[in-house]
Amino acid sequence: MWSFLLTLIFSHLHIISLKMVQTKESAVEERPKWDNKAQYLLTCIGFAVGLGNVWRFPYLCQIYGGGAFLIPYLIALVFQGLPLLYLELAIGQRLRLGSVGVWNSISPLLGGVGIASSIVSLLVSLFYNTILAWVLWYFFHSFQDPLPWSSCPLNENRTGYNVECEKSTAVNYFWYRETLNITPDIEISGSLQWWMVICLVSAWCIVYICVIKGIDSIGKAVYVTSTFPYLVLTIFLIRALTLPGATTGLVHLFTPRWETLLNPQVWLDAATQIFFSLSVAFGGLIAFSSYNAEKNNCERDAVLVGVINSATSLYASIPIFAILGFKANNAYLACLDKNILSLTNAFDIADQNITTDTYDQWVTYLNETYPDQVLKLSLDVCDLQDLLDQSASGTGLAFIVFTEAVISMPGSQVWAILFFVMLFSLGLSSMFGNMEGVLTPIKDFKLVPKWMPNELFTVIVFVLCCATALIFTLGSGNYWVEVFNSYVGSVPLLIIALFEIIGVIYVRGMKTFSDDIYYMTGRRPNIFWKACWMVISPVMLLVVFVAYVVVQAQKHPSYPAWNPDFEEFPKTEPKPYPDWVFAIIVLLCAVPVISIPLVAVYKLICRGMKKTSVDLNPYNNYAFEG
């Protein structure tokens, strides 16, 4: 009888332990988590390191005095970027909810901040994926010999080259005509470009396959997408440093011009660059850190992500500028060669007697002996510094300047393929953050019906996004991408970040937040973090916001239009935005931000109504209501 009792007890204990493990698993199942710390870090780094690190930072470095720009940049990183990053990672990890849930937990009046983040993430992902579609298009075209952007196509009767292409360059023609088929004005929408549509659908499909299982699939995808760009940058670095003219480019980039520090625009641009580069206020970082274990050292993570982001920007600018130096050098030599040819032909000098080395001596000699004839030749002025100063940022850098440089490098196809795959991985890992900023709040708020599996819900969201993004595949699509890029990804984010800091530090309270951090990392934040959160970062954000708005408001917004009928073609024609586009711009800035006051007012009204209604249930205890 004892043995019977014992077996009964043991079997039930066994079942209890099984059940307890199962319930623990079912509780954890509701919130997925990262397989290991590396996945989390790589995802955050991938989100922060994006296309801007490659094509915006080197440009800013160059126009704002090279090495001197690093000073405002690093100051902005330390006093504005890192505190904001730490704040987002900490609050997400502590409250373990997506962006909307986190702000609802801090205070229901602040729920709008999360909604604003989600809306901004959604709008940004629409145009960001279009850029990835363009990268894909160039990637598919890199498998040809010769590269399609290396020469102009012939005109209809094969007597010469296409007129538009001849006036500009083959690279410009390929970008504006064969890729975008751009219309001369934003008001002329043109039609859907079928090749762009299929590239866009491909881009969305590739993002989908990586996001399909939430962070399970993202965590595995980032092993490749976050590390591959560094590999390619290193390969480019080694290749670029061996190209002729690379050192001129690098010297030009890093030579500090200290007088630029006196220009306030430099400080403003440094602050905005850090802010947008770290991808704070999107809600994606909060979502990612919410999947962490509770007791994780988020201080170290934040510093690591911030420092790696800036280091990547610096590291990327070296091969970019080496290659731009190579390109400028080539253009300079081509200019000289053209002049040499005119001189050789005009004066019947033996072939190759005038070389690029002896050019100056010959010119002075010929100017002395035959000045009239030399004047008649109208030789071009070849200035290397001038060519180096022709800088570009954004899509211009990647699709025009860089593709032109790649043609002159031996083995162009390999370099083109590597470059575009690198751009694609950079953009893809940022897209993960954007989409998580949209999907996680919806999942947290259980807006998805129970019968719908996650994959189906993700498909629906993606199909809707893809359909909306079709406007960017119209003839005027590029102009719309510029509109979204300049206005969605700027002012609303600054406002959201301001509310984030105020919400966490002043509404939740510095004391509660310090307790949170003590709970998670085992020590309270030191005086530096406290000073930044309470005073320095909000003040800096406010100053940046006000300055940004003032600078933008001073000029009526205009855009560069590619108009083949423009007198100064191939220069782009600056056109002002028409009124209806201006209204859309204002809407884009306002709609995300307006949810903050709207939600606050709505919650106040609800609370007011609740207080006035008579509550008959004696068990209702208001102390525990959110």
Next chain:
Amino acid sequence: MLDKILFLLCLAAALADQRCMPGAPQGFHVRLSIKTALGDEAYVWNENEMFLFRASLAFAMRNHMGGQQFEVSNIIVCNETERVSFWFVVTSPLDTSQLIDQENVEVAVRKSRNRINGAFLLNDKTLEFIGILPTLAAPFIPATPPWLIAFGVVMGAVGAGIIIMLVSSVVQRKRKANEKTRDEDNDEETRVKTVENGAARDGVYNMSFSEDERFTEM
């Protein structure tokens, strides 16, 4: 007699030389850039090379104007410079006082341009016939645009990946549902029998060994 013939020949030569000069209406200006094209392997331009040029031009004229036997002597060259540029005119083989008109020479040169270029290891840019524009090579247009092939490969892989992941998740979900029903069956058997009392559901169980989610997690 002999002096008369000599005199006539000299006159003919003089006349011919007068017809070939820079800016001659029926002549063409030719420019070679040998060092640019060949670098270290450049050959020296001398009389033999000029002979080859005249011969290849005669060949071109023969090809175009079939029947007429152009000889090297029909190609008259003048005004050679250090640049390696010169003017030439073409005389008719039937009547050396007659010059072949410009259009015919142009068409002849165009037809045999590749052969002339090849004889000198040069191309259209380095062996220039001023006034005769090179016909632009038609770009090679493959049957299927290569980018569609790359696109097809990538999208095929992505599409296959999506289908595989969706199918595997559906299969996993079915397997989990099966396991859950099997586990619940097992639970039913081993659960200590209780009195299923509807009212007691809202109250507090006193069932030491039953699974109860209302217990707080440790």
